[in-house]
Amino acid sequence: MAEAFAPAIGLLAANPDKRRLLHSVLSHFGYRVVFCDDPAQLDCRRLAAITTEAWLLELPEESALSDWLLEHSAVPVLLGAGEIPPADSEDYPRWERRLYNKLLPLLGPVEGGQLPSMLTFKGTTKEVHNARQPARCVWLLGASLGGPAAVKVFLDSLPADLPIAFIYAQHIDAGFESRLPSIIGRQNDWRIINCVAGTALHDGDVLVAPIKRSLSFSPEGRVRLSDTPWPGCYQPSIETLLDQVGGAFAPACGAIIFSGMGEDGVQACRRLRKQGVEVWTQDPRSAACSVMPEAVAAEGLSSRQGDPAELAVALQAWLAQE
Template sequence: MIRILLADSSVTGRRLLLDLFSADPAIATVGEAGDGNSLVAMTKRLRPDVVVMDIDGPGMNGFDTTKRIMIEAPTPIVIVSSAPSERQVELSILALRAGALTVLPRPPEPVSAAEREQRQRFAATVKAMAEVKVVRHWGTRDTAPRARATAEVRPQRHSRVVAIAASTGGPAALQTLLGQLPTEFPAPILVVQHIAGGFIAGFTTWLNTVCSLRVKVAEAEETLEPRTVYVAPDNRHLGLLPNWTVLLSAAPPLGGFRPSATFLFQSVAQAAGRAVTAIILTGMGRDGVDGLSFVRERGGFVIAQDEATSVVFGMPAAAIAANQVDAILPLPAIAPQLLDMV
């Protein structure tokens, strides 16, 4: 039984979540908190498996609350958002940086089949987050020693473009990876990050503050430039055209995702062949795995984040199980590997 502690300042939103959780026999809601202080106190007292909370409301600052929980009673945290304002986006990104695991769109009323599927996906994600082992944050900069690769990897190829996919745990992983790359990193980088709608612009702005590369939301048909990170916009697939310009597509979702990592990997492989390095980072599910086969068939190189440094070892594990990976590396070893390949 997954024990959930809920904090939602919206009466309607709270009712929707309570109805959703009560319909799942594997979930028990052990408490409801009305403000940030109560949520921290109840988390320490009840020790839930996961905290589900909105980001901003009366007496609720999701960033400060997340920081306190991760210091005083480390617990997996899922942020719920609907129609995010600029302030909510900012607080959510800060909460992710402080230790929250993911931001999910508020589940809708179960009217249509598609909406029922969204609710099922929401519940499945919350249950998966309950299994994540979180660590205490001490309120200071992380000084943990960097993990090292278990073996030296020296592929005999030159990468001209990098494609990265991430889901749950991705914002923090991308901060680490991109933050290690120097300003003069010569290859353009294309990124698909699964995140709630309305958050990509804020996420991109935040990444610009934590790494030395230029980070932007990708625009259709712009020419790729070195030292630049292109992030897939909301509700569009991201890819690469043979003339080295950005492809944005409204094609149907792949595996339930748009943007899709599979679309990204397949597209860059078709456009750049051996010159591609594809990286699959922490995340639930298997998005991207089918696209990696195109990368390897065309001579590209594939890196998967290892289990020890993944928040959720889903996407990397699926890629490894499908035998579509050339190197399995701890997160801090991926950037040095890239520097050896460009």
């Protein structure tokens, strides 16, 4: 009976050995794996008929199934479980812990589930649940041309266990939106999530702003999605999102403007600075296109500049101080 009430997860893994191992690990965690067949036999129509509470994908980067889920799924989509070390190695328990910590905010803990051996929790459901904190600080990462590479270096240089969540606003054609999570999250432990209405941000999350739909936040900080297009000529509108972040999360928020073309966000950065909120920019020398960060800096609105790795180090220091 307990099995019927366990949180449901769908598993799409192209490699059969990895698929079997992940199915075993997810089951040991206590989750109910509702799909674990060969994804090569699946099309988008059949995919849409599967009822689950989250998806875990281990698919090639060029995958129609991944693209469809990232664009249409009403439940969270987790991209990649990372490289699985040998079961008898010291790294295997760490890998289990990282995977569990990615799943916990999406599905919650399971009464009676087997926790990873290296978790330091005492074992009660309440204590495990509390390990995933609601986001204590939210920063917006705004980018355009050259942004994905810069944001990836930034996230790769930043430990994923910090008390912060990010909203990633990237000017990009809607056809490439579904690939952004796999690009920026492939080699780090951040939880890269697509927007689902009602979602609350937790520490360690990176929420990718949608291109075709506009995004806002409730007074409680939960995601609101609208079919109304973003205002202005930029999709998504960094200007609008900066105001949304300031309104929903100030003073515990900030912004970093990375490589890009145009001046989207300059006036909103001014409003954030008047609130005493940090606004940082990527330095021109490291940016593939320096127009957007330079536009913010030229107005005297950038309180720190650096390359992506330097900004990651600076943010760790800022969080420790704050």
